Amino acid sequence: MTSAHSIEFFDDPAAVLDVAGDLLAAEPVVLSVIASVTHKAARLFASGWPRPAHPMWWAVVRDASGVVVGVSMRTMSEPPHTVWVPALPDDAARLLAHAAMDRTARAGEAPLTSANGSVPAVRAFTEETQRAMGGTVHEGRPDRLWEATRIARPDPAPSGSARLATLDDLDLVAGWFTVFHSEADVQAGRPPASEPLRIHGASDLIEEGTIWLWDVDGEAVHLTGMRPPAFGVVRIxxxxxxxxxxxxxxxxxxxxxxxxxxxxxGDRVCLYTDRDNPVSNRVYAAIGFEPVLDQVNLVVVPEAAAVSREI
Structure with missing residues (x-):
């Protein structure tokens, strides 16, 4: 298709940071997911981490003058390996979809049936993938990005205190990770996913010092994760x-x-909520978080899959 933009794919996260680091640093909250995932992948590869079997690539989008205007990625380990689509002009999002479909076909990867990110860009991207494979489009979890510049602590505070998780907590942390997303679906008024989304590497996250537990009389009653800073932004x-x-x-x-x-x-701090979950949205607003932007997840269900579900 005709577009004033161009797409370049990368398998090396360190190269992505070299090429697109200025853009990620300029929008560190809005692009915090791409920045944190790319930084972590670069650290792991540098330490000798083997390349995973699932799709793992980045796409840098440039305008007609060669300036980097967006970074997309497909790095999620769980099917359908959702593509992260940043805010892009309509023609760039559609070009990205075609380029990604070409790459996916050449590599023999799973089809591009799921995209997440900026609402207009994700819709344009998904329209192109749907046009190529047919099927119907369904909206998944609607996300909202929040940032806090000041914190209002609860008063009175509940009993207990915060501590970092240790490897002695591994079974507990891994078990809570397993049920987290399905229970969040129910809390938001949606049926739970048929297959729970598993957060891999619980032991690595604990050893990184990114998992916190709230203890009451020696019993862990709550878990919160916090990603390491990427361009001065931590994401909870x-x-x-x-x-x-x-x-x-x-x-x-x-x-x-x-x-x-x-x-x-000295870091900025952000987090995501499910827009359909009134509890979490109310809690974070009370602490001092303010909405930054809304995002969407769109899923293409091919015709054959839709028919089999009806049968």
Missing amino acids: GPVYTPAEHRGRGYARAMVAEIAQRALEA
Whole structure:
């Protein structure tokens, strides 16, 4: 298709940071997912981490003058290996879709049936993939990005205190990761996913010092994760309280605690919520987080899959 933009693919995250680092640094909150994932992948590859079997690539988008205007990526380990699509002009998003489909076909990768990110760009990207493969489009979890520049701690605070998770907590952390997304779906009023989304590498995250637990009388009652800084921005998540411990203010206290630590360290702090989850949106607004932008996840269900579901 005709476009004033161009697309260049990368398999090396370090090369992406070299080429697109200025753009990521200029929009560190909006592009925090791309920045943090790319930084972590670069560190892992540099340490000798073997390349995973699932798709892992980045696409740098340039305008007619060669200036980098966007970075897309396909790095998620779980099917359908969702593509992250940044805010792009309509023609650039459509060009990205065609280039990604060409690459996917050549590499024998799973089809591009899921995209997440900026609403207009994701819709344009998905229209092109749907046009190529047919099927119907369904909207998945709607995300909202928030940032806090000041924190209002809960008063009174709940009992207990925050601590970093250790490898002694590995089974607990891994188990909570497994149920987190399905329980979040129910809380947002959606049926839980048929296959729970698993967050891989719990032991690595613990050893990185990115998993926090809220303890009450020696019992862990809540978990919050916090990604390491990428271009001066930390991103909080996941945030999980088991059902039997909810309603006591642990999530609010924990997020306020580690967000304040990040701000005092000189970092900016952000997080994502499910727009359909009234509990989390209310909690984070009360702490001091303010909405930055909304994002969308669109999924293409091929005709054959739709028919088999009906049968």
